[in-house]
Amino acid sequence: MEGLVRFDPSTGESRLYRNDPDDPFSLNDNSVFHILETKNGEVWIATWANGICRYDEEHDRFIRYTHTPGDPSTITESPISYLFEDSSGFIWISSEVAGLDRLNPTTGKIEHYTHSPDRPSLNTNSLNCVWESEQGLILIGSNGGGINVYDPMQNSFVNHPISSNLPGNTVYGFLDDDSGAIWVSTNRGLARYDTTDQSTTHFGLLDGIHDPRFGRWASLKLSNGDLLFGGINGFTRVRPRHYTNETSLPVPLITCVSYRTPDDQQQYHPAKLQSLPQDHPNTILPSGVTNMQFEFTAPWYRQNKQLSFEYRLSGVDGDWIASGPIRIAYYRNLRPGSYKFEVRVANKNEIWNPVSTSFGFSIRVPFWQKWQGRLLAISIVCALVFIIVQWRIIRYRHHQRQLELKILDRTRELDSTNRLLTAKQREIEDQNQSLIQLNQTKDRLFSIFAHDIKNPFNSVLGFSELLHNKWDSLGDKEKREYIEFIHITSRAIFELLENLLYWSVSQQGKLPYHPSPIQVHHVVRPAFEIYRSIACQKSITIERSEAQDSYPLIADPQLLTMAIRNLINNAIKFTPPGGRIRIGVTPSDNGIEFFVADSGSGISQDISQSLFNGNDSNPSKPSGTGIGLILCRDIVDLHGGKIWMDPSYTDGCCIRFSIPAKTAESGPHPDSS
Known part of the structure; x- marks a missing residue:
């Protein structure tokens, strides 16, 4: 933009005014948007980026009015789109982004009007133009918000009929003709508002408008009363004195009624529609007709393309069907019966002719439906x-x-x-x-x-890995201790596997039983010698009475040794360091009684009953201790004896089992294999 040019027609001279950053009395901005000359001859200029200014002709300078953020006494934010002086001398300033201002040139007071959802206000802050009607109402054209109407008497924005029926919501200009009607240019055509009956008439391309897309501020009233509205492709000249309101209404006419015959419905090629005469008040059609087509129009030579139609078929449509400018109607899947087709028409102002045109017909009921x-x-x-x-x-x-x-x-x-x-x-x-x-x-x-088996194997793996990784750094004593621990743990694993093997065989009823004449020390001494060193390592004292070592009996030495070994192993496992274990044999009324007593934590009464009374068929959590004692019970049962926990022993746990005397006297047990 190059600034502002002042041309003097009397001398033919012109002068260019531009913005000078160092001169506060120069033009605000070189982008000038609008110029207003007031009734008293003052010239006001609206700029794009820096508010407005008033030209002081006496001193040939510009008085600036700019926006200061946070100061409500200054004008609204730029860009300023339009300036207008009302009949009271107030200057209205519209902005493209910040609403509307009203400036009192005498006092310099400024009032701001913006959009607010809590009170009557502008419906948008993006404005294009301002205009005053003969009634003193201020009309504000907006971008996308239609027309805002301000009533100075109420000092408020009000609802007005002029804003309710517009061809477009972006308003560019206002003009009034000599009859008092207000003409409005929008982005979608021209509108005429009649202040007498408060009706609005639209004008588009079919009415002679050169282009419905008008431009901002491109409106002018000539001295002869004609109105000019400019757009993107020229301008439109309106002669309001030749305008007459349309009072007559078009009459609808049904031009053609067609139907599809039953024979045509059975064929695959496109259906042929047969026309019916229009002078029949009620035409009877053959049975089987389901598809109907109606063509209609209105013999109206003015604005024919702007007519609107509505139609309905009684028994099918509950209300009028809007057809717009389309002049044909289709109905399918009609049932036998009586029908009445009606059509009505409206002019371009959407005024409907109360008289409709109708066509009655009936579809014959087929014999099979009678x-x-x-x-x-x-x-x-x-x-x-x-x-x-x-x-x-x-x-x-x-x-x-x-x-x-x-x-x-x-x-x-x-x-x-x-x-x-x-x-x-x-x-x-x-x-x-x-x-x-x-x-x-x-x-x-x-x-x-x-x-x-998990824990012993973990121990063997741990110590063997330690020996493998630190063999060179370990002393001989430590190596022997680790190897001895691995040996003991391996023996424990072997015994556990042996117990499990014998127990699984006993569960199948196939435990090998080979009785022979033996003495007590043949089964007690091997078990005692195996576990004496293990007990010493845990600092447990283990004792054995040798008084009855030579007592004879008939039994399976391997199985009986295994039973005694399991009882000793169980005692060592649950006896704390410093404890004591005693192993002995005593004669009884029924034969020979073996016992293993310890000073450990003992076994509860419930567990002992479960182990020794035969209730182990479905143990919830079987363990090595449990399986060893159960195996002992099975071995004793195989010898015809009895195993129990001595309830009179209170220092820990004492488990006893007896081998009947008849076993030693009568020979092998009858269950031996």
Whole structure:
């Protein structure tokens, strides 16, 4: 932008005014948007980026009015889009982003008007133009918000009919003609507001408008009363004195009614529509007609393309169907019956002609839908049903006789098969019980492996890894201690595996039993010698009475040694360092009684009953201790003896078992293999 030019027509001279940053009385900004000359001859200039200014002709300078943030006494924020002086001398300043200001040139007071949802106000802060009507109302054109109306008498924005019916919501200019009507240019055409009846008429391309997209501030009233409105492709000249309001209304006319015949419906090529005469008040169509087409128009030579139509078909449409400028209607899937098609028309101002044009017709009901046809169909169906029923009765009786014979044969076969199935069922139940016992044995064996072998193996792996990684840095004493610990732990694992093996065999009833004449020290001494060193390592004192070492008996030395060894191992496991374990043999009324007593934590009464009373068929958490004691119980049972926990022993735990005297006298046990 190059600033402002002042041209003097009397001398033909012109002068350019530009903004000078060093001169506060120069033009605010070189981008000038609008110029206003007031009634008293003052010239006001609106700029794009720096507010407005007033030209002081006497001193040939500009008085600036700019926006200061936070100061409500200054004008609104730029860019300023329009300046307007009302009849009271106030200057209205519209902004493209910040609303509207009203400036009192005498006092310099400024009032601000912006959009607020809590009170009557502008509906947008983006404004284009300001104009005053003859009634003193201030009309403000906006971008996208239509027209805002300000009433100075109420000092408030009010609702007005002029803003309710516009062709477009972006308003560029206002002009009034000699009759008092207000013409409004928008982004979608021209509108005429009649202040007498408060009606609005739209004008578009079909009315002679050069282009419905008008421009800002491009409006002018000529001295002869004509109005000029400029747009992107020229301008439109309106002669309001030649304008007459349309009072007559077009009359609708149905031009063609067509239907699809039943024969056409059965063919695959496009349906042929047959026209009907228009002078028939009620035309009867053949049965089977389902598709109808109606064509209509209005013999109106003025604004014919701006007419609007509505139609409806009684019995199908509940209300009028808006067709707009389209002049054809289709209906499909019509049922037999009487119908009435109506059409009405409205002019460009959406004034509807109260008189509609109609066409009545009926679709003939086919014979099969009449009562005679339905009665005949029912009779035929009843006759067919009677014949079918009789035929089925005859067949049923024949099949019944054959079925009775088959039933006798099948009954004999079922009796024979039932006897075979019963025998098979007993056999399967016996096998199932054996499988359940085997599965329980497997589950307990796996649980014990997972529970009791994990920790010893971890110890062996830990010390062997320590020896492998630190062999050179360890002393001989430490190496011997680690190797001895690995040896002891390996022996414990071996004994555990041996116990598990014997226990799993005992659960299958196949524990090997080989009795022979032996003496007590043959089974007690080996077990004592094995665990004496292990007890010493835990600082546990282990004692054995040798008084009955030579007492003879008949037993399986390997199994009996295993039982005593498990009892000693169990005592060492649950006796704290510094404790004491005693092993002994005493004669009893029924034979020989062995015992292992310790000063450990003992075994609860519930666990002892579960271990020694045969209630271990489904242990919740089997362990090495439990399986060792259970194996002891099975070995003692195999010898015909009894094992129990001595309730009179209170210093820890004392487990006793006895071998009957008859075993030593009568020879091998009858259950030996």
